[in-house]
Amino acid sequence: MLRRPRRNRQSQAIRNLSTETHLNLDHLVYPLFVVNGNNIKEEVSSLPGNFRMSADHLLREIEDCMQLGLNSFILFPAIDEEYKDKTGTYAYHPDNFYLDIARKIKKEFPESCLISDVALDPYNVDGHDGIVKGGRILNDETLVQLCKMSIAQAEAGFDILGPSDMMDGRVQAIREALDQKGFHNTGIMSYTAKYASAFYGPFRDALDSAPVEGENIPKDKKTYQMNPANKREALIEAELDTTEGADFLMVKPALNYLDVIHLLKDNFELPIAAYHVSGECAMLIAACQKGWLNYEQAMPETLLSIHRAGADVILTYFAKDFAKMTKK
Ligand code: PBG
Numbered sequence: 001m002l003r004r005p006r007r008n009r010q011s012q013a014i015r016n017l018s019t020e021t022h023l024n025l026d027h028l029v030y031p032l033f034v035v036n037g038n039n040i041k042e043e044v045s046s047l048p049g050n051f052r053m054s055a056d057h058l059l060r061e062i063e064d065c066m067q068l069g070l071n072s073f074i075l076f077p078a079i080d081e082e083y084k085d086k087t088g089t090y091a092y093h094p095d096n097f098y099l100d101i102a103r104k105i106k107k108e109f110p111e112s113c114l115i116s117d118v119a120l121d122p123y124n125v126d127g128h129d130g131i132v133k134g135g136r137i138l139n140d141e142t143l144v145q146l147c148k149m150s151i152a153q154a155e156a157g158f159d160i161l162g163p164s165d166m167m168d169g170r171v172q173a174i175r176e177a178l179d180q181k182g183f184h185n186t187g188i189m190s191y192t193a194k195y196a197s198a199f200y201g202p203f204r205d206a207l208d209s210a211p212v213e214g215e216n217i218p219k220d221k222k223t224y225q226m227n228p229a230n231k232r233e234a235l236i237e238a239e240l241d242t243t244e245g246a247d248f249l250m251v252k253p254a255l256n257y258l259d260v261i262h263l264l265k266d267n268f269e270l271p272i273a274a275y276h277v278s279g280e281c282a283m284l285i286a287a288c289q290k291g292w293l294n295y296e297q298a299m300p301e302t303l304l305s306i307h308r309a310g311a312d313v314i315l316t317y318f319a320k321d322f323a324k325m326t327k328k
Helices: 005-009 012-017 055-067 097-108 139-156 170-180 198-207 232-244 255-267 278-289 295-309 319-327
Strands: 028-035 041-043 051-053 072-078 113-115 131-133 136-138 187-194 248-252 272-276 313-316
Touching: 005 012, 028 055, 028 097, 028 319, 051 055, 055 097, 055 319, 072 097, 072 198, 097 113, 097 139, 131 139, 136 139, 139 170, 170 187, 170 232, 187 232, 187 255, 198 278, 232 248, 232 255, 248 255, 248 313, 255 272, 255 295, 272 295, 278 295, 295 313, 295 319, 313 319
Parallel strands: 028 051, 028 072, 028 313, 072 113, 187 248, 248 272, 272 313
Antiparallel strands: 041 051, 131 136
């Protein structure tokens, strides 16, 4: 035998030399759920270890993470029913607590990277990412709201905006709206290939943002989020987002779509992000709680697989635990 691949696996030192993929904290973004009020920290029951937090707790959480070397965060708001309406106007209301929290974070931690969520679903009485009328999701009317929301978020100090709504033309509309107001340096991480997936359940529990049941309200998001059967279509979305001015292209979910991550990595020069979504994390947590998997081994292997597939950036609920493990 001239070739013995096992030679390169025989000791830790040799394995280190021949390691192809390195995952470190620089690649990770930690999603956090925020609520209005004071001294609130409620665990999301379908995503153990993750909490809805008011500003006071959130600031301490961010401080904690930054001490571990984790500096990038994506924030999602849980909105009280009384502030929801058909067009999501609270998203850009001057008193919006989500914008206020962003201001506080950027003031106390200017070196953090804060990513927003741009979509109507937390603010919309119908629980959809766009405006619902006559049983349909209106595209172009929604863009107007997304632009107002984006400007408010840029003003609040978010470094990067994350349009997660999957309306057509939203990256260009947002880019132009930002530039017009002088926000040339506010970036866009576009949810480029976001699939109509069954794996967003715990997230919708956290924010109480699932599509509402009712007459003339579509029961799912399949007319705007992508069909899980499609891969080539992701190239169309990526081409559009690139020409429309996106700074990052995202694939979501991550694990069931590793082929799509790889495809975009091979075909585009922009950094590729992958959202390791709530349901994907919840499955692993549940198996570990049952003692069927070992968290300290299965969790980093999972993140590594997403990175190996081609994701430069991974948004994951495991970011803080990974930071703790690598600190040791
Ligand atoms: C909504 C949004 C969703 C997620 C991020 N932004 C849910 C959805 O599209 O219904 C899901 C994230 C996760 O499951 O962790 N605009």
